Amino acid sequence: MTTYGYWICNLQFDGDVYLTARDRMRGENAIKELEAEGLTPKFHLLEITDRDSVLEIKQFLMKTYGGVDAFVHNTAIAYKKSAYGMSKLGVIAFTRILSKKTKELDQVDVLTNCCSPGYVSTDMSSHKNPLTLDEGAITPTFLVKFPPNSDAPNGEFLYLKEVMKWY
Template sequence: MPVSVVTGANKGVGFGIVRSLCKSVGGTVILTSRNEERGLAAVQSLQAEGLNPVFEQLDICSDDSISKFCETIKSKYGGIDILCNNAGIAYKNASTALLLEKAEVTNGTNFLGRIKSTEAILPLMNQNGRICQIAAFNGILNRVFPEPQNPIRLRLLDPNLTVEGLIEIYRQYMEAVKQNDYSLFKWDAAYTISKCLLIAHTRILGRQLKDNPKNVILNCCCPGSVATDMSSHKGNLTIDQGAVTPVLVCNLPEGAGSGQFYREEKLYDWENDTFVKI
C-alpha cells in the first residue's frame, strides 16, 4: 500500500491535495502540519467526509521536527512513495513589515525550509517514489530576471550550479535587500524570489537524481491561482481544482524525467515562459 506525505496540509492547497490523494491513490496518506491541533482538526474534517488520512507533526523550518518526523517515517511507515512539499508562506501586499524581514522570513520557509526538509526526507523515498514541490508561476525565470545578460539569471541557468551556489545567490539577494541595491535583483518581492530559487533547486535535484537507482522522480509545479488564506480567497480555483496539477506531478509515469516545472497539468518552460511543445 503506498505511503503519501503532504506538508503544510492543515488548510488550503495542501488540504485539497490530501483529499485528492485519499480518493485517487489510497493507502496511507499522511497529513502533516506544524501545529498539532490544526492538523488533527483537518484530519477529523476529512474523516467526516469518509476519508482516512493520518496525522504527523512536521514544521519544515525546525531541525528537531524534521528529524523526529524522519524517525517516525522509518519506524512507523518504513518509507514514502509520494512526497508533496506544499508548505509555504507569503506576506500580504498590505503588510507593513520591512522588506528585510519579509525577505528573511519568506525565504526561510519557502526556500531554506524546503531545501532542509526535502534533503532530509529524500533518503526515505521508496523505489519509484515521486516528489512534487509546490512552487508558483511568479517564480518563472523570465518574470523574475527578464534581462538575458543578468548575471544572476545566467548563474541560475548554469547546468553546473550546485545547491551551495544557489544558497550563495540567496545570500547575495539578502545583501542586496540590506543595501537597498536592486541593480541585479531588480525584483524586490521576497515571495517571487523564494519561488524562483525553489524552482532552481528543483532543477539541481533533478540533475542529481538522473538515473538514480531508486528511480525517484522529482518535479515542481504551480497549483494555479487558488482561493486560500494566502491569496485572501481571491484565486479563481477551489482547493480541489488547485490540487489537480500537484497530484498529476505526484503520479508522473516512469520516464517522465526530473527537475521540470508543470503548470495547468502541462510541462512549462521555466526559462522561456511558455508551455513545452511535445
C-alpha cells in the same frame, strides 16, 4: 477549511496520506474535518525549518514504511517581483538540483518535480483567486501518480500538467 494543503489530502491514493503542520492543534482539527468527509488521512507534526522535526518525520517514515512514495510540499509560485516570488524560484532551482543528484546516485525510481496549483481560491487568498481547489489539485495529482521507473517529467516545474520553462 479551504486551504490548499487541506484539499490536497483529498487526492485519492492507494496507501496512507499524511497531512503535516507545524501547529498540532490546526493539523489535528484538519484531520477531524477530513475524516468527517469520509477521508482517512493521518497527521504528523512537521516544522520544515527545524532540523530535528525533519529528522523525526524521516525516521518515522523510514521505520513505518521504509520510505516515501510521493511527497507534496504545499508552496505556490506568485508575486514574481517580490522576495516571496524569488524564494519560489529557489524551490524550482532546488528541484532541478535534487533531480540531478538522484540521477547521479542512480536513483532511477525517484522523480523530483515541483508545480504550481495556480491562483486557487483559498482562505489565504481571501477567496479572490479564480481556480477551485479541484482545479488546483490537477497537477499534484498528475505528478504523484506516475509508476516507478516511468518516462515522466523529472527535475521540472509544471503547471496544469505541462512543463513550464522558467529559465
